[in-house]
Amino acid sequence: MVALPNSTGWGARDNKALVFNDVAAYMWKRLAGGLAFEDIIHQLVLEYGTDSPAVASDLNGFVAALLKLGVLRERKNQDSSSAPAGPAAGRERKLYTSPKIHIYDPESDEEQAYVA
Numbered sequence: 001m002v003a004l005p006n007s008t009g010w011g012a013r014d015n016k017a018l019v020f021n022d023v024a025a026y027m028w029k030r031l032a033g034g035l036a037f038e039d040i041i042h043q044l045v046l047e048y049g050t051d052s053p054a055v056a057s058d059l060n061g062f063v064a065a066l067l068k069l070g071v072l073r074e075r076k077n078q079d080s081s082s083a084p085a086g087p088a089a090g091r092e093r094k095l096y097t098s099p100k101i102h103i104y105d106p107e108s109d110e111e112q113a114y115v116a
Contacts, residue, residue, distance in 0.1 A: 017104045018071065019111060023048075024099035027062050031072065048096035055096075062099040065114060069101075 020028055026047070030040045037059060044055045066072040101114040 015106065017106070018069070018114070019102040019104050021097060021100040023058070023097055024062060024101060027059055027099055028066075031063070031066075044096070050096040058098050062101075065101055069114070 023044070026044065027040060030043065035043075037056075040059060041052055041055050044050065044059075045052055048055075063072065067074065102111045103114050104111045
């Protein structure tokens with residue numbers, strides 16, 4: 001998944017894009033949809049079969065990186081959403097890897113890992 005620059009926020013000055021691995025894209029889509037942290041963690045645990053503390057730590061780090069980059073803004077008084085069900089019964093779980101963000105520069109056609 002790629003987050004393209006916009007006119008007022010991320011990438012406005014340097015025309016670079018963010019590239020997310022599968023887990024980061026999964027987190028991003030749910031954050032953008034307004035899902036509560038606890039619900040995102042619950043969904044990731046169900047989807048990937050990993051443990052909650054690792055997912056919580058990764059989600060916090062991912063959000064901290066996005067805040068630092070200016071891609072996300074903190075919102076006060078977020079209502080908690082109910083967590084949708086996890087993967088369908090019998091469906092194979094995906095391999096969980098820590099979320100990764102890369103910065104892509106189309107002018108040089110180079111991609112670098114972002115470290116917060």
